[in-house]
Amino acid sequence: MPRLRKIRRSFFDRSVHEVAPDLIGSLMLVNGVGGLVVEVEAYHHTDPAAHSYGGQTPRNGVMFGAPGFAYVYRSYGIHWCLNVVCEPQGSASAVLIRAIEPTAGIAAMQRRRGLTDPRALCSGPGKLAEAMAVTIAHNGLALDRPPFELREREAEPEIVAGPRIGITKAVDLPWRYGLKGSRFLSKPFKD
DNA sequence: TGGGCGATTCGCT
DNA sequence: GCGAATCGCCCAC
Numbered sequence A: 001m002p003r004l005r006k007i008r009r010s011f012f013d014r015s016v017h018e019v020a021p022d023l024i025g026s027l028m029l030v031n032g033v034g035g036l037v038v039e040v041e042a043y044h045h046t047d048p049a050a051h052s053y054g055g056q057t058p059r060n061g062v063m064f065g066a067p068g069f070a071y072v073y074r075s076y077g078i079h080w081c082l083n084v085v086c087e088p089q090g091s092a093s094a095v096l097i098r099a100i101e102p103t104a105g106i107a108a109m110q111r112r113r114g115l116t117d118p119r120a121l122c123s124g125p126g127k128l129a130e131a132m133a134v135t136i137a138h139n140g141l142a143l144d145r146p147p148f149e150l151r152e153r154e155a156e157p158e159i160v161a162g163p164r165i166g167i168t169k170a171v172d173l174p175w176r177y178g179l180k181g182s183r184f185l186s187k188p189f190k191d
Numbered sequence B: 001t002g003g004g005c006g007a008t009t010c011g012c013t
Numbered sequence C: 001g002c003g004a005a006t007c008g009c010c011c012a013c
Helices: A016-023 A106-113 A125-131
Strands: A027-030 A033-043 A070-075 A079-086 A093-104 A148-151 A159-162 A176-179
Touching: A016 A033, A016 A079, A016 A093, A016 A176, A027 A093, A070 A125, A079 A125, A093 A106, A093 A125, A093 A176, A106 A125
Parallel strands: none
Antiparallel strands: A027 A033, A027 A148, A033 A093, A033 A176, A070 A079, A079 A093, A159 A176
C-alpha cells in the first residue's frame, strides 16, 4: 500500500462545504485506531443547527478558534461527538465526523464497543467516538499531531449528499455527505 | 439556581 | 418504528 499523504492543517482552512466532501475516503486514526471516513456533516456558523449559531460559549469555544483542531462535545448527555474546525479562524464552522469504515485497531474497537460486527463499530458519531476512545480530553487538540493522524485519500471517491440527521433546525439543507454504496454508514442515503 | 433540551444509541415491539 | 436512558449545557428567572 502506498504511503498516503498527510493532511495538513491548511486543508481545513476552506469552506466546510469543500472540506466535508473532501474528507470522505480519507484515513483518520486516533492513537493508531480508526479507518476511512465514510460519512460527515457540515455545520456553518450561519446555520441555525450549528452549535456556534447562538454565539461563543465555554462549550463551543474551540469552534471559534483556528481551523484544523478537534471540537468534541457531549450529545444527549451520553455520547461524545468529534468535529473538525474549518474555515478561516473565527468563522466558527465545523464538520461532524459521523461514520468510519474500520481498518486499523479493529480488536481495540471491538473491545471498547463490546461487540464484534465491523459495521456496527463506527456507524454513528457516538459509536465512532467510543470505538476510537475520543472524549472531551481531545477537545482543542490539533488534528495533524498525535494522537490524531489524518491521511489523504488516493483517488476521488463517488460522493452522495442528503439532509442531516437528528437535528430540528434547518432540516432540509443537504449538508450530509457520504461515500456512495458504503456499508458502514450510520443510515443509508436516499437515492 | 433550575428546568428544558439535544449534531444519539439501543432495546423492545 | 418508538421511546427510554441520561446529563452537560445554556438561558431565563
